[in-house]
Amino acid sequence: MEIKKVAVLGAGAMGSGIAQVVAQAGYEVWVRDIKEEFLERGKANIEKNLRKAVNKGKISLPKYKEIVARIHYTTDMKEAVEDADLVIEAVPEVMDLKKQVFQEVCQYNKKALLATNTSGLSITELSKATDRPDRFVGMHFFNPVPVMALVEVIRGEQTSDETVNIAVEFVKSIGKTPVVVKKDVEGFIVNRCLVPYLVLAIDDVEKGIAEPEEIDATMLYEYKMPMGPLELADFVGLDVLYYASQQWSIVPKSKLLEEKFNNKELGMKTAKGFYDWRAGRPKIPKEKAGKYDGLRIIAPMVNIAAGLIEMGVADAKEIDTAMKLGTNMPKGPLEMADEIGLDVILAKVEELYKEKGYEILKPSEYLKKLVAEGKTGKKASEGFYKYEAGTYQNIRIEKLEGGIAKIVLNRPHRLNAITIELLDELKRAFGELEFDDEVRVVILTGEGKAFSAGLDLQAAGTDEVLNPPVAMLLAAKGQDVFTTIEKFPKPVIAAINGYAFGGGCEMALACDFRIIAKNAQIGLTETALGLIPGWGGTQRMAKILGIAKAKELIMFATRLSGEEAEKVGLVNKAVDPEKFWDEVMEFAKKLAEGAPIALRLAKYAINFGYELPVEVGQALESAYFGLVTGTKDVREGFAAFFERRKPNFTGK
Numbered sequence: 001m002e003i004k005k006v007a008v009l010g011a012g013a014m015g016s017g018i019a020q021v022v023a024q025a026g027y028e029v030w031v032r033d034i035k036e037e038f039l040e041r042g043k044a045n046i047e048k049n050l051r052k053a054v055n056k057g058k059i060s061l062p063k064y065k066e067i068v069a070r071i072h073y074t075t076d077m078k079e080a081v082e083d084a085d086l087v088i089e090a091v092p093e094v095m096d097l098k099k100q101v102f103q104e105v106c107q108y109n110k111k112a113l114l115a116t117n118t119s120g121l122s123i124t125e126l127s128k129a130t131d132r133p134d135r136f137v138g139m140h141f142f143n144p145v146p147v148m149a150l151v152e153v154i155r156g157e158q159t160s161d162e163t164v165n166i167a168v169e170f171v172k173s174i175g176k177t178p179v180v181v182k183k184d185v186e187g188f189i190v191n192r193c194l195v196p197y198l199v200l201a202i203d204d205v206e207k208g209i210a211e212p213e214e215i216d217a218t219m220l221y222e223y224k225m226p227m228g229p230l231e232l233a234d235f236v237g238l239d240v241l242y243y244a245s246q247q248w249s250i251v252p253k254s255k256l257l258e259e260k261f262n263n264k265e266l267g268m269k270t271a272k273g274f275y276d277w278r279a280g281r282p283k284i285p286k287e288k289a290g291k292y293d294g295l296r297i298i299a300p301m302v303n304i305a306a307g308l309i310e311m312g313v314a315d316a317k318e319i320d321t322a323m324k325l326g327t328n329m330p331k332g333p334l335e336m337a338d339e340i341g342l343d344v345i346l347a348k349v350e351e352l353y354k355e356k357g358y359e360i361l362k363p364s365e366y367l368k369k370l371v372a373e374g375k376t377g378k379k380a381s382e383g384f385y386k387y388e389a390g391t392y393q394n395i396r397i398e399k400l401e402g403g404i405a406k407i408v409l410n411r412p413h414r415l416n417a418i419t420i421e422l423l424d425e426l427k428r429a430f431g432e433l434e435f436d437d438e439v440r441v442v443i444l445t446g447e448g449k450a451f452s453a454g455l456d457l458q459a460a461g462t463d464e465v466l467n468p469p470v471a472m473l474l475a476a477k478g479q480d481v482f483t484t485i486e487k488f489p490k491p492v493i494a495a496i497n498g499y500a501f502g503g504g505c506e507m508a509l510a511c512d513f514r515i516i517a518k519n520a521q522i523g524l525t526e527t528a529l530g531l532i533p534g535w536g537g538t539q540r541m542a543k544i545l546g547i548a549k550a551k552e553l554i555m556f557a558t559r560l561s562g563e564e565a566e567k568v569g570l571v572n573k574a575v576d577p578e579k580f581w582d583e584v585m586e587f588a589k590k591l592a593e594g595a596p597i598a599l600r601l602a603k604y605a606i607n608f609g610y611e612l613p614v615e616v617g618q619a620l621e622s623a624y625f626g627l628v629t630g631t632k633d634v635r636e637g638f639a640a641f642f643e644r645r646k647p648n649f650t651g652k
Helices: 013-026 036-055 062-071 077-081 095-108 125-129 161-173 191-206 211-222 229-236 238-247 255-262 295-312 316-327 333-340 342-356 364-372 418-433 468-487 503-509 537-547 547-555 560-566 577-592 595-607 614-629 632-642
Strands: 006-010 027-031 071-074 086-089 113-116 136-141 149-156 177-181 396-398 404-409 443-445 450-452 492-496 499-501 513-517 522-523 574-575
Touching: 006 013, 006 036, 006 077, 013 027, 013 036, 013 062, 013 071, 027 161, 036 062, 036 071, 036 595, 062 071, 077 342, 086 095, 095 113, 095 125, 113 125, 113 161, 125 136, 136 161, 149 161, 149 295, 149 316, 149 547, 161 177, 161 211, 177 229, 177 316, 191 211, 191 238, 191 295, 191 316, 191 450, 211 229, 229 238, 238 255, 255 342, 295 316, 295 333, 295 342, 295 364, 316 333, 333 342, 333 595, 342 364, 364 499, 396 418, 404 418, 443 450, 443 503, 443 577, 443 614, 450 503, 468 503, 499 503, 503 537, 513 577, 522 560, 537 547, 547 577, 560 574, 595 614, 595 632
Parallel strands: 006 027, 006 086, 027 071, 086 113, 113 136, 149 177, 404 443, 443 492, 450 499, 492 513, 499 522, 513 574
Antiparallel strands: 136 149, 396 404
16 A cells, blocks of 8 residues: 555644654645644644754755645645545544544545554544544554654554554654554553553652652662653653543552642643652752662563563563653663563562552563573573573674675664663674674664764763763773774774764764765764763864864864765765665675775775874885785786686685
């Protein structure tokens, strides 16, 4: 099925966000709402977001005009949907209202695939209001839509495989990451795990087990969560959690939450919830960390996730992907559980079930089975995941045809931000590929929409980074790994597919070649934080661009577009996004066809001789020249030249 026209029903925060990303992907979009003022507000939000993208260099002004021209607004349902190929409903979370909307859609359109953006209502029940339950699917976007990468694709009881596949491909086509929810369960994946986590934290406050700041400080500073559960509850809205507790059997009832709801203390939206928001985001004191047992809410989340596997809703990787992309958790709950130990998790869940008796705390049969089989996580080499010697958690190595290997930074939920673990894996990966005779060229790139956004400050801990001795060791660590890349005996291409800021830019500078997508951005941005580049950026950028230009770009923390980076000489080539990987692979294939020993010695002569006096550099060049003449590749090169054929270099 080819999708050309998409109708989005509802111009609120979610509807306008969905319309924006769909139009940016090249689709014609019709936005429908019941009042002109709602449409005008949605249109203003879309155009505001797009103007920001223009100002940041993410899109050009002509591109802005193209996108805006693809979005049409109407209060007429028939005009919006009659020839649409896909209809996405994004009206308020009221079952009867959504059913009414779909009944009206079916009067004017008999062909479209129908999707609902519900965050928790039954897909199966909603589909009953349509004339095509087999072509009805959940498509749960996350707020803010232009920023959040995840879309849960939820299968109803009658949703066909074809419908799910079409929905998945559509989600990919708009630059989002789909995770298929294979069964229509309360809360799907993210909210089923997240909402009880938040409400159980509220329950512990209600029962006097800990203060909000003690819980939040523990989760923020010890578990490296982006936000503590009470602060997050305020941010989400205590009314949202209250309604969830009334509608979903998986969410415990809370008297404290009900009191907050009745008193209109709903969190950030009313400036008061568990915290006072009048002065902005609350400051959580670090000294209160450790005064709460974080396993009291982590273990139940793991137990719920294990139940999803048990029910066949999703597998471990799908659950962790959804949780990382949907909540910005540094690690998925099942990854975290494997590190903690599933025996420890199970013991805590059993303890909590005895203490509180909530059904959601009843130990999962799948979790009990894993522990009974001795699969308790990393320490046992298997838990929710298998851990074989030499496996990677933060990167991925792909062996391609023609002597090309690809190292992919695989933390898309964090824009491939760099951690100590990632640095260690990079060093190990380059060590392995150095002695792999089948590999002649390495491509270094990032998963998702970023190359690498730099150091992961959340994972590293701000206080640790600002500790001088720790900061020096961190700088030395990165410098060592990036020097390994620079000295790697085979050509390394940085395929810059998205953001490359700070340490990500420094990583790219350590590579031999840099190819960037025109819509990507690159820069040493550390001075914007009051820092300086610490992983070789001050040295390598100066060598590549000259001292004056390097000072300018570093001191102004300049973010260059792909085309700007090519113009100043920071990258070898800037290419159109749709041709990016074709260009990268063509470049890599040409290198892979070259003489491996000659390429290695040429790289060494350039890298090591660059800063030496010319005479000394020439002496080094002479030595390498003499060395390379003794290789079989030289004889092959000469023979091919005289025989007028393409040489077949073997690296010997």
